[in-house]
Amino acid sequence: MDLNTITYIVVGATFLLYIGIAVWARAGTTGEFYVAGKGVHPVANGMATAADWMSAASFISMAGLIAFNGYGASVFLMGWTGGYVLLALLLAPYLRKFGKFTVPEFIGERFYSQTARLVAVICLILASVTYVIGQMKGIGVAFSRFLETSYEQGLFIGMGIVFVYAVLGGMKGITYTQIAQYVVLIFAYTIPAVFISMNLTGNPIPQLGLIGEMTTGPHAGMDMMARLDQVVTDLGFAQYSEQVMGSKLNMFVYTLSLMIGTAGLPHVIIRFFTVPKVKDARSSAGWALVFIAILYTTAPAVGSMARLNLMNTIQTGPVGEMTANIEYAKVPDWFRKWEATGLLKYEDKNGDGRIQYYNEKNADMAKKAESYGWKGNEMVKVDNDIMVLANPEIAGLPNWVIAIVVAGGLAAALSTAAGLLLAIASAVSHDVIKGMINPDISEKSELLASRLSMIGAIALAGYFGLHPPGFAAGTVAIAFGLAASSIFPVLMMGIFNKKVNRAGAIWGMISGIGITMLYVFQHKGIFFIPGTAFLGDMKPDWFFGISPNAFGAVGAVVNFVVAIAVSKVTAEPPEHIQHLVEDIRVPKGAGAATDH
């Protein structure tokens, strides 16, 4: 069977599975729609959270980021996992004890203010919408690249699938499809990783292959990492195991921003409202991290080994020997296939019919290259995403593995999109419609309103997927910055500091998110419109060398400081609010489900 047919069968089978689950797990009440009736087992919730969390970016792009940034990419590995420690220790159990349906609902009650609730809804929608655009693009790209549809057709198919299970099942349907999607995506990620690790190091466990020795080729017996360092530095690239991202300070702040942002993203937080008990919320965060770690500890092996394979494919022997550069006529099939998609691009600058891939920006290397008769780096484009997408072919795996990787990428994008859409829809129907516009709305009407909000959210996401706004490229980074600087600090203070009051929370959120957006806009352009950046997008202009993507942690500090200062000079929260805080600090008395 050819690759296309197998891919259609595998992807089609996974889609049927998701729809089957949707029909089985229909939501009949608002409690089921918003929080799956608070009856999800902590291990099952952990698995669903892992799929919710790991997006198209984690699945497809992260290994590539690691491959080309080496040690510097540790910020993503630590940043996107360490947030779960904050979530488990500082937020999840208390918010579960509070026992309501949405994040803005907690902020509104704890700070006894509809304004605070509205500001939280706006922060939530800004963060979630920017995040969901990336997922919709991922779905469209995956379809168009592998299933020979157009980008638009792919996007509509993806929207249709999400529509079926998110509108029918709400959180309940999403939870059980996310579990299925986790299984698909983790198989898709680890199978090629096991084979690539076996090929290079003889060790089937990628995490051990990463620290293992080469077993094949002329360098057998040498440490894999040492070999990779040697290969890349010989061609003028930064040493893989030591290259930093910006500076150590930037890495520190960037990691902190991603951790705080992770703990503050509403679509992740609401997953912990679905477990039966407070103690389940604690352990469920641990299970979520176990399932996430399976992919996240595999990714460094995939990144480093795929980079080594790529370099070895092009530079087959000692640098400078003419015959050591592969002839373009002899490149493997996968090279040409990915060239056709535009993810790889080769230009024969010196007209020798061979490929020279090196770092032309390195002055020493450029001098050497000249003496070899090289006229510049000829791999003019090597896209990050190639490292995961081409992996099965580079490792020589059969077609069905490639088909599973496609299904895995789609599962990652769909599961994250659905979680985000639910966070948006519940904020609209529960916080805005029931909370602010029509508090007397009946259970049945609210359920209808939540379904209509979901349809609206899907349509909005689809619209942005078809017409990505100019700032789409930077969206995910912005989502983390927004969540880190607005939602996380207010939630944490709401639990750990009884004295923080209404004015403190509102001004804290506004100043935290405000300074983060200002910093991003002044370096990247207002809403990323080119030419409107009033300070250059250059390192010397950065505040202590902190890149705009890493600024969320600074915004969070501003939020904390402003909120506490404002609370000190304004009236204390009323007695009953202080009692509310005392109450959420102890597990006792958390009902299995809260009536609304």
Added chain:
Amino acid sequence: MDSKAAQYWKANLRLLISLLVIWFVVSYGFGIMFADALNAIRIGGVGLGFWFAQQGSIYVFIVLIFFYAARMNALDREFDVHED
């Protein structure tokens, strides 16, 4: 807050803070600030600082969460604030 609840909360905060210190040390300490120095120690084919940044910190995070969950279950019972 009566004194028993206050004691429970204090015990929780003590536990939280000590676990967050470990959380900070393995990631920001071993993985970033002292990574270069730790790289002198090898774990298999990679430096220890690199290993903590890309592997070890994640394993420690998992242990921290489960340890916290188990300790808190015990504290909940000790102070009689557990559910049902």
